[in-house]
Each structure stands twice: as structure tokens, then as C-alpha cells.
Amino acid sequence: MSIPHKGEKVNLPTKLLADFYTNDTLTIARQLLGQHLVRLYQGQRLSGRITEVEAYIGEEDQACHASCGLTARNAPMYGRPGYTYVYLIYGMYHCLNIVTEPDGYPAAVLIRALEPLEGIAQMQALRGPQHPRRNLTRGPGRLCQALAIDRTLNHIDLCAEEGLLWLEATPPVPDNRVGRSPRIGVRGDTAALTVPWRFYIRDSPWISGKS
DNA sequence: CGCTTGATGTCCT
DNA sequence: GGACATCAAGCGA
Numbered sequence: 001m002s003i004p005h006k007g008e009k010v011n012l013p014t015k016l017l018a019d020f021y022t023n024d025t026l027t028i029a030r031q032l033l034g035q036h037l038v039r040l041y042q043g044q045r046l047s048g049r050i051t052e053v054e055a056y057i058g059e060e061d062q063a064c065h066a067s068c069g070l071t072a073r074n075a076p077m078y079g080r081p082g083y084t085y086v087y088l089i090y091g092m093y094h095c096l097n098i099v100t101e102p103d104g105y106p107a108a109v110l111i112r113a114l115e116p117l118e119g120i121a122q123m124q125a126l127r128g129p130q131h132p133r134r135n136l137t138r139g140p141g142r143l144c145q146a147l148a149i150d151r152t153l154n155h156i157d158l159c160a161e162e163g164l165l166w167l168e169a170t171p172p173v174p175d176n177r178v179g180r181s182p183r184i185g186v187r188g189d190t191a192a193l194t195v196p197w198r199f200y201i202r203d204s205p206w207i208s209g210k211s
Numbered sequence: 212c213g214c215t216t217g218a219t220g221t222c223c224t
Numbered sequence: 225g226g227a228c229a230t231c232a233a234g235c236g237a
Contacts, residue, residue: 071233071234072233073232073233073234090228
């Protein structure tokens with residue numbers, strides 16, 4: 001990195017800090033759209049722009065892993081906001097969540113899709129070269145594979161000084177670019193199936209399901 | 212200890 | 225549109 005001249009403006013990427021994660025879950029889910037997720041993997045930056053997320057809020061939300069109360073697996077959801085919750089699904093894929101709400105209240109936002117930005121060749125290698133570029137980070141399981149995210153990154157602090165995973169601030173996505181829908185692939189009562197807690201960037205090719 | 216089950220993705224027809 | 229891979233958590237016995 002070059003040394004800026006006097007008065008020259010430097011736009012260093014700004015890591016999102018604890019105050020970002022103190023908002024309520026739906027607000028955070030909405031604000032996560034457009035932010036950059038950065039993974040430091042073998043000293044290399046792998047990153048993507050968040051294009052699709054889903055909120056899971058409280059024990060009353062039957063689609064939420066915390067709907068059956070506190071367990072060893074979902075414990076991170078009950079912890080402090082700004083931490084990760086990574087779990088294994090279907091025995092072979094991982095899902096990345098960002099924990100929200102104060103200590104003691106279980107909630108999180110699932111990252112469902114990214115637009116690939118940095119380290120694309122490495123991501124392709126991690127995914128397997130036979131897969132099309134379009135599917136690189138489109139879907140919660142795929143993006144974790146592309147960014148080498150597994151349970152070793154479960155329950156880590158996204159605001160840590162020298163972490164392996166964090167978010168970087170970007171200009172907000174305007175409201176007219178944001179779509180909402182029910183969540184994908186969930187089970188539960190009518191509320192769980194219909195509540196519009198999925199947020200996505202409209203018309204982005206980098207989202208799962210349909211726009 | 213054995214049985215069930217996913218907040219998914221891939222491949223096949 | 226449907227089969228299925230693959231495993232740890234969760235739960236009942």
C-alpha cells in the first residue's frame with residue numbers, strides 16, 4: 001500500500017464494528033445487503049458483496065434453530081451479537097449466520113448469496129472447477145465452500161482485531177433496489193412459512209431462487 | 212446407544 | 225421434478 005500525499009484522501013476499507021450489530025435483526029438484515037464479506041484464507045482476501053440474506057428471530061420462530069430452546073449447536077445464537085454461527089447442514093454443506101440481538105436472545109441473519117469480488121480464482125478452486133461461475137457464491141452452502149467457511153469459524157468475533165472473517169462498509173443499497181419474500185427451504189407453522197424475512201438485491205444475478 | 216433429520220446442492224431422467 | 229449424498233446434533237430408550 002502506498003503512502004498517501006498530504007491531504008490526499010484515502011478510502012481504506014472500513015471494518016464494521018460492534019455498533020453495527022446492536023440494531024434489531026430485521027434492520028441489520030436489510031443493512032447487510034451490499035456490504036462486503038471478507039475472508040482471509042491462507043493470507044489471501046476472498047470477498048463478495050452480500051446480495052441475499054434471511055432473518056431468524058427468537059424461539060417463537062419455528063424456522064429458527066432456537067425454536068426448541070438452547071442447545072449445544074444453537075448456543076452461538078444466544079450469545080453476543082456480531083459473532084458467527086456456522087453449522088453443518090445435510091452432512092456436507094455449511095451455512096454462515098451473523099448473530100444479532102443482545103446476549104440471551106436467540107437471533108441471527110443467514111447469508112444466502114454473494115456477488116464474488118476478490119480471490120475469484122481461489123474460490124473457483126475451492127468449489128471445484130467443473131462448476132459454473134454463476135454458482136460460485138449463489139446459495140448458503142455454495143458460498144461457504146467458495147470462502148472456505150466451516151465450523152472452525154463457528155462462534156468467532158466479526159469485530160476482532162486480527163480475525164479471519166469480517167464485514168466491510170459500503171454505501172447503502174437504496175430501498176427501490178431491495179426485494180423481500182418469505183424464507184426459502186424452511187419448515188414450521190404458517191407464520192414461519194410466510195413472514196417476509198428474506199431480503200435480496202433486486203435484479204442481481206447473484207441470488208438464489210427467483211427474484 | 213441407535214434412530215431421525217435437516218435454513219442444500221448436484222446429478223439424473 | 226425427483227433421488228440422494230453424508231454427518232453431527234438432538235432425542236428417546
